[in-house]
Amino acid sequence: MGDAYLDLVNSGAGAALAKRLGLPRPAPLLRHHPGDPLVDGPVLVLGGGPDADAVARLLSGPPGGSDGVPDGWDLDVHRHAAPDERYAAVVVVLTAVTHPDQLAAPVLEAASTLRGLRRGGRVITVSRPALATDAPAVAAARQGVDGLLRSLAKELRGGATGNGVVVAAGVPVTAPAAVAALRFLLSRRSAFVDGQLLDVDSDAGELPADWDRPLAGRVAVVTGAARGIGAVVADVLARDGATVVCVDVPAAGEGLTAVANRVNGTALQLDITAPDAGARILEHATSRHGGLHVVVHNAGITRDKLLANMTAEKWESVLAVNVAAQLAINEALLASGELVDAPRIVAMASTSGIAGNRGQTNYAASKGGIIGAVRATAPLLAPFGGTANAVAPGFIETDMTARMPALTRQVARRLNSLQQGGQPVDVAEAVAFLASPPAGGIVGRTLRVCGQNMVGR
DSSP: OOOHHHHHHTSHHHHHHHHHHTOOOOOOOOOOOTTOOSOSSOEEEEOOSHHHHHHHHHHHSOTTOBTTBOOOOOOOEESSOOTTOOOSEEEEEOTTOOSGGGGHHHHHHHHTTGGGOOTTOEEEEEEOOOOTTSOHHHHHHHHHHHHHHHHHHHHOOTTOEEEEEEEOTTOOTTSHHHHHHHHHHHSGGGTTOOSOEEEEOOSOOOOOSOTTOTTTTOEEEEESTTSHHHHHHHHHHHHTTOEEEEEEOGGGHHHHHHHHHHTTOEEEEOOTTSTTHHHHHHHHHHHHHSOOOEEEEOOOOOOOBOGGGOOHHHHHHHHIIIIIHHHHHHHHHHHHTOOOSSOEEEEEOOTHHHHOOTTBHHHHHHHHHHHHHHHHHHHHHGGGTOEEEEEEEOSBOSHHHHTSOHHHHHHHHHSBTTOSOBOHHHHHHHHHHHHSGGGGGOOSOEEEESSSBSSOO
């Protein structure tokens, strides 16, 4: 559904009126299209120490790699801010800080560039996590990065975003998942990801031969694929090289077939709550396509009621579809012994499962359950080089949100730093990133795709 207000305040007369009245003026987001450059201008890399040098070499180096650094991205990289330069991205590497006093120089140098940041620009921090075993000054500096990044993201305008990559102790900043996370956050694939700190837990994962098709040779299953976000997830996975098995209930068969044909995949009509759902998914993927590498648990339902008015049917159906079915399918796949080739499980959570939402106790319980489930499932996949992670969308422009009352919908759109709703493709891009081989070092995490919604963290 279109956002008439967004269109109005970005038209000539509407923009002038909004400026005169002091109304919010969200900028249309720049989203990825195949063939787009990674960034559309120079990149400033700030910070000292070997990690900052390694990041600068990664961004600026030629393809082919050197000195232990992966293939370079051949970008125009600056190491010091130029007064009149308009940067497409600013990467602040803060892994070397050991005291809060050391934040000032790189952060204030980054600040000097913000007014000239290009439309849709990126500010990205690279840091280490604060640990209980750290010296107090080290922990203070590292935790301070989280606070400054989240605050900075709320100040950016023009569709720019601020995010961070938090690389675990002992993991190099050039580990596959750290490299992939940095590339994802630099790119237009992350248009609606804002104010988020993405943890890289290990050096597992494998860099792709082709960044445009990182899923080449992989077989992916997407549940709830007949329409909405699921259909777009299927599109994006196929664009990135995957062979896609589209799963949905028999009643959605016509739409399911259309999506499967569009992505040159196959369709499987299936109720995911059926006891044999996991076995049927595995049999279809292996018999038709020779294996199964990625499972995207997208299928879900809502049955909203205030808890005082909640019925057993509404509670139980939401929990059954949204989380219990996922648990049963995962258990069957793990028990089969077939899910062994660096598998990826990506589940659809929600900001409702993090912050709660009035009238959605059943839905929030199911989505919070997903966050817990991926955290506990990830270690079970680790022996096979696998991961389980979740994506938590905020307000996304779908058929479901289009049915909201008009005023409620307008308010919901403005309650994030980007002051607009996201698109299904924003969720799909995050799913594809977590499903990719280089994301192997991101383990049991939940990535919010919410434009830095003003609820929860």
